Amino acid sequence: MSEVTMPQVTRAEIAVTACSDLFRGQGDILASPAGIIPTIGARLAALTHAPDLMLSDGESTIYAGVPSLEHQGVPGGFLPYRELFELIAAGKRHVVMGGAQIDREGNHNFSAIGEHTKPHRQLLGSRAAAANTINHRTSYWIPKHSRRSMVQQVDFVTGVGRTRAEHAGKGAARFHQVHQVVSNLGVFDFNGPGHTMSLVSIHPGVSVEEVIESTGFDLNIPDAVQSTRLPNRQELQLIREVLDPLHRREQEVRS
Structure with missing residues (x-):
C-alpha cells in the first residue's frame, strides 16, 4: 500500500498513525486509549494491522465492530469491572494515557502540579495509572510537547517508570512495560541507558533541534x-472518511 505525499497529510494524521502503530503485533488484547488521537489510532489499528484488538467504550461495553468517533458503537459484549481487573492482572491490555508531565525515566503525573506538600493545581488524580504500569503495556500521548510536559522530574508520580518499579521490588518490576510516548513532535521509547527516554522518530516537518528545545531533560x-512514517492511502481514507469525518483530530493537534 503506497504512502501519500507530505503536503496531503496533517500532523494530526501522522500522530494518529503513530498511535495505531503502538498496537502493532499485540494480538487479542483490550485497547484502552485516552484522547481523540489515540482513540482514532486504536480503531485504525483494529481496521488494518490488528484485527483481533478488542475495543470498548471505556466503561463496560465491548464493541462488536469499529465505530467512528461520532457514533455509538454496537454492543458486542459486557465487560464488568471484575473481568476488566482480570484482564489487567493477566497483562491482556494496552492503555495509552495522557498526562500533565512525564519525565526522563518514564514516571508520569496527572495528580497535581507544584510542591508535594502544597500543590497549586489539582489534576485528574491517580485512578489506576500505577496498576496499569506494573501490570501491562502502557504508552503515553502528549499532544503538546513542551518543557512543561516533558520534565526532568515529575511533581507527583502517578504512573511508574522502570527504575522506580525496580526499586519497589520484583512484584512491581516483573510485568512493568512502559512502551512508547507519542507526542505532537515525535515518537519516543525508554531504551536509553538506565531505561531513559530516547528519540525514536520525528514527525515530518519537525527538526531534532525543535524536539531538544521543547524537552526539559537530556534526551x-x-x-x-x-x-515517523506517513499513513498509506488506505489508512488516510479510513481516518478521514470512516473514523473521523468531522476532523476532530485537528482539535488536538493543529497543523
Missing part, C-alpha cells in the same frame, strides 16, 4: 534519526 538522540 537520548540516535546517530541516525528516523522520520
Whole structure:
C-alpha cells in the first residue's frame, strides 16, 4: 500500500498513525486509549494491522465492530469491572494515557502540579495509572510537547517508570512495560541507558533541534534519526472518511 505525499497529510494524521502503530503485533488484547488521537489510532489499528484488538467504550461495553468517533458503537459484549481487573492482572491490555508531565525515566503525573506538600493545581488524580504500569503495556500521548510536559522530574508520580518499579521490588518490576510516548513532535521509547527516554522518530516537518528545545531533560538522540512514517492511502481514507469525518483530530493537534 503506497504512502501519500507530505503536503496531503496533517500532523494530526501522522500522530494518529503513530498511535495505531503502538498496537502493532499485540494480538487479542483490550485497547484502552485516552484522547481523540489515540482513540482514532486504536480503531485504525483494529481496521488494518490488528484485527483481533478488542475495543470498548471505556466503561463496560465491548464493541462488536469499529465505530467512528461520532457514533455509538454496537454492543458486542459486557465487560464488568471484575473481568476488566482480570484482564489487567493477566497483562491482556494496552492503555495509552495522557498526562500533565512525564519525565526522563518514564514516571508520569496527572495528580497535581507544584510542591508535594502544597500543590497549586489539582489534576485528574491517580485512578489506576500505577496498576496499569506494573501490570501491562502502557504508552503515553502528549499532544503538546513542551518543557512543561516533558520534565526532568515529575511533581507527583502517578504512573511508574522502570527504575522506580525496580526499586519497589520484583512484584512491581516483573510485568512493568512502559512502551512508547507519542507526542505532537515525535515518537519516543525508554531504551536509553538506565531505561531513559530516547528519540525514536520525528514527525515530518519537525527538526531534532525543535524536539531538544521543547524537552526539559537530556534526551537520548540516535546517530541516525528516523522520520515517523506517513499513513498509506488506505489508512488516510479510513481516518478521514470512516473514523473521523468531522476532523476532530485537528482539535488536538493543529497543523
